[in-house]
Structures are given as C-alpha cells and as structure tokens.
Amino acid sequence: MTAPARNWKTLFSEGRARLERAGIDEAETKLRWVAAHGLGCGLLDVLGRLGETPAPELSRSFDEAVARLATDEPVQYVIGETDFMGLRIRCDARALIPRPETEVLVGCAEDFLRGKEKPVVVDVCTGTGCIACALAKRVPGACVRATDVSPAALDLARANACALGVEVDFRQADLLAGEEEASVDLVVSNPPYVSTAACERLDRTVRDFEPRLALDGGTDGLRVISRLVSEAAHVLTSGGRLMLEIGDDQADAVAEILCKTTGLQFLNLTSDCAGRARVAMAVRVPR
Ligand SMILES: C[S@@+](CC[C@H](N)C(=O)[O-])C[C@H]1O[C@@H](n2cnc3c(N)ncnc32)[C@H](O)[C@@H]1O
Structure with missing residues (x-):
C-alpha cells in the first residue's frame, strides 16, 4: 500500500522531529531552506505554502x-548552493562554503579596483571561486586569475564561473607559483588560517564535512599566510595591494608579519559587521 501524500506542514513536522532527535541546531531554518530550494521560492514564501502537497519526487x-x-551535513552542501555577494555559488564537499565575512574582503578589493584600467587580480586559495567570480562580475575589465592546490575545488570553481558567465583563469598552483615578478595589481586571498588544534574544536558540521585543506593553517594558523605574504611582495606591482582574510584573533600577528616583510607596508585592518578585524591590507612599496 502506498503511503498517503503529505503536505508541507506534515513534512516539516516530521523533519523537525527527526532533526531534533539528532540534536541538529537551527532545524527549522534548515528545513525552510531546503523547501525553498525545492519550490524555487523565497524562505518566507514557504510559510504561505504549508498547506500544499508537493509532487512525490519533491517530498522524496x-x-x-x-x-x-x-548527520549534521551543512545545509549549503545538501542543497548544493549558497548566496555570496548576491551570486548563486554552487557548493559541495570539494570546497569550503563561502562565508559572509568573506564578502568584507570582496568589498575592500572592489573599492581598490574600481576605476583602474584592466587591473590584474589573483585570488589565491580560490575554493569555490566565489571571490574571483564576484570580482570578475563586479569589476568589468579586470583580468582575474585564481589558484588552488586542489584539482577538485578548481573543477567546482570553473563550473561556478561558467554558470555565472564570468571569465576567470583558474590554475592549479601552490599559492602564487608561476606568477611573474611585479605583474599583479591585487593579490586577494581567504587562505586556510585555523590552527590545527582549533580545527579539532570546530563544530561537527564544519569539522566533519568541509575540506581540512581549506581550514588547517598549521600549528599557529599562520603557515599559509606567512608564505603567501612573502610571495605577494615579489609578484605585486609597485603600489599593488595584498588583501587577506584573517581569523578574528590574528590581527596583531598578521599585522606584524606584514610590517616585517621587505617590500610591503602594512596599511590597515577592516572589520566585519560584528566589529572583528577580518581583513588585513598591505601595499607594495616602489621598487
Ligand atoms: C579557506 S578556503 C577559501 C575558499 C574560498 N576562497 C572562500 O573564500 O570561500 C582555502 C582554500 O585554499 C586552498 N589551499 C590550501 N593550501 C593551498 C596552497 N598552498 N596553495 C593554493 N591553495 C591552497 C584549499 O584547497 C581551499 O580551497
């Protein structure tokens, strides 16, 4: 005998009960997100459709x-996408889920690039390609390149650029390997910056699902940042900028690295909407 068709209200209450039994946070929001994705409507619109009975494939x-x-898998992986700077970014376990704080980094980069004639930008550690794609979309005329060591992440990033209709030159490379001296106007990056010990303490939804390669910044969280800063000093044009997303407890340490690096001058820190310094910026001094 086939089970009777269930309306959204029933699907929600069964789903909520299952997620609560599993101890999942924000169950209601996540369910609404999944339903909105399936229905192709906004999160609030879902509430007006609870009486509807979805087609069998949709309820399945x-x-x-x-x-x-x-299982605590992130909802963005479950629905296969997230919003970043107003763009639909496909995401899955091949790359980190784009975070709202990274939008602060893109805002800083855009401010610097606006009005420049064909600036060359390299997004290092591109993951889903969200930063590179957002900059290619928002700064017409920019020549945007992006690197990652993970071929799987690069496949996803290329799919994102294709879906968004933007041109980005993605390359598999260790940080800035292959970039020529004094050839890049902006190096922008959200590198792995969580210390190895802190990785173990992350929420299960992050620790067990997002790639460790995207998170682990070594013993002090600064392993990748330190290397990237010294490589950036070589590839930046005079007056070019380095912009890095940093952990909310790394401002002093990263500012110190930037101050000590020959060829760079530390400029400033930019905070997220919670007032935590999340972007560190430096300028390449004239050669
Ligand atoms: C924190 S994720 C950032 C992803 C994306 N840019 C974002 O903001 O959502 C860091 C990315 O760096 C990549 N990565 C780690 N070590 C790298 C290295 N040495 N060179 C290039 N990419 C690296 C990882 O594969 C991962 O995709």
Whole structure:
C-alpha cells in the first residue's frame, strides 16, 4: 500500500522531529531552506505554502535532504548552493562554503579596483571561486586569475564561473607559483588560517564535512599566510595591494608579519559587521 501524500506542514513536522532527535541546531531554518530550494521560492514564501502537497519526487527529495541534515551535513552542501555577494555559488564537499565575512574582503578589493584600467587580480586559495567570480562580475575589465592546490575545488570553481558567465583563469598552483615578478595589481586571498588544534574544536558540521585543506593553517594558523605574504611582495606591482582574510584573533600577528616583510607596508585592518578585524591590507612599496 502506498503511503498517503503529505503536505508541507506534515513534512516539516516530521523533519523537525527527526532533526531534533539528532540534536541538529537551527532545524527549522534548515528545513525552510531546503523547501525553498525545492519550490524555487523565497524562505518566507514557504510559510504561505504549508498547506500544499508537493509532487512525490519533491517530498522524496525533501526526506533525503532531512536524512543528510540529520548527520549534521551543512545545509549549503545538501542543497548544493549558497548566496555570496548576491551570486548563486554552487557548493559541495570539494570546497569550503563561502562565508559572509568573506564578502568584507570582496568589498575592500572592489573599492581598490574600481576605476583602474584592466587591473590584474589573483585570488589565491580560490575554493569555490566565489571571490574571483564576484570580482570578475563586479569589476568589468579586470583580468582575474585564481589558484588552488586542489584539482577538485578548481573543477567546482570553473563550473561556478561558467554558470555565472564570468571569465576567470583558474590554475592549479601552490599559492602564487608561476606568477611573474611585479605583474599583479591585487593579490586577494581567504587562505586556510585555523590552527590545527582549533580545527579539532570546530563544530561537527564544519569539522566533519568541509575540506581540512581549506581550514588547517598549521600549528599557529599562520603557515599559509606567512608564505603567501612573502610571495605577494615579489609578484605585486609597485603600489599593488595584498588583501587577506584573517581569523578574528590574528590581527596583531598578521599585522606584524606584514610590517616585517621587505617590500610591503602594512596599511590597515577592516572589520566585519560584528566589529572583528577580518581583513588585513598591505601595499607594495616602489621598487
Ligand atoms: C579557506 S578556503 C577559501 C575558499 C574560498 N576562497 C572562500 O573564500 O570561500 C582555502 C582554500 O585554499 C586552498 N589551499 C590550501 N593550501 C593551498 C596552497 N598552498 N596553495 C593554493 N591553495 C591552497 C584549499 O584547497 C581551499 O580551497
């Protein structure tokens, strides 16, 4: 005998019960996100459709999504996308989920690039390609390149650029390897910056699902940042900028690295909406 068709209200209450039993945070929001994705509507619109009975395939895919959420898999991986700077960015386990704080970094980069004639930008540690794609979209005429060591992340980044209709030259490379001296106007990066010990203390939804390569910045969290800063000093044009997303406890340490690096001058820190310094900036001094 086939089970009776369930309306959204029933699907929600069954899903909520399952996620609560599994101890999942923000169950209601996540369920609404999944339903909105399936229905192709906004999060608030879902509330007006609770009386509707979805087609069998949709209720089956909702159940499958609930099963994945019950393992604490991030909702962005479950629905396969997230919003970043107003763009739909595909995401899955190949790369870190773009975070709102990274939008602060893109804002700083855009401010610097605006009005420049064909600036050359390299997004290092590109992951989903969210930074590179957002800059290519927002700064017409910019020549945007992006690197990552992970071929899987680069495949995803290329798919994002293609879906968004932007041109980005993605390359598999260790940080800035292959870039010529004094050839880049802006190096922008959200590198792995979590210390190895802190990685172990991350929420399960991050620790068990997002790539360790995207998170782990070594013993002090600064392993990748330190290397990237010295490489950036070589590839930047005079007056070119380095902009880095940093951990909310790394401002002093990163400012010190930038101050000590020959060829760079530390400029400033920019804070996120919670007032935490999240972007460190330096300028390449004239050669
Ligand atoms: C924190 S994620 C950032 C992803 C994306 N830029 C964002 O903001 O959402 C860091 C990325 O750096 C890459 N990565 C780690 N070590 C690297 C290295 N030595 N050179 C280039 N990419 C690296 C990882 O594969 C991962 O995709």
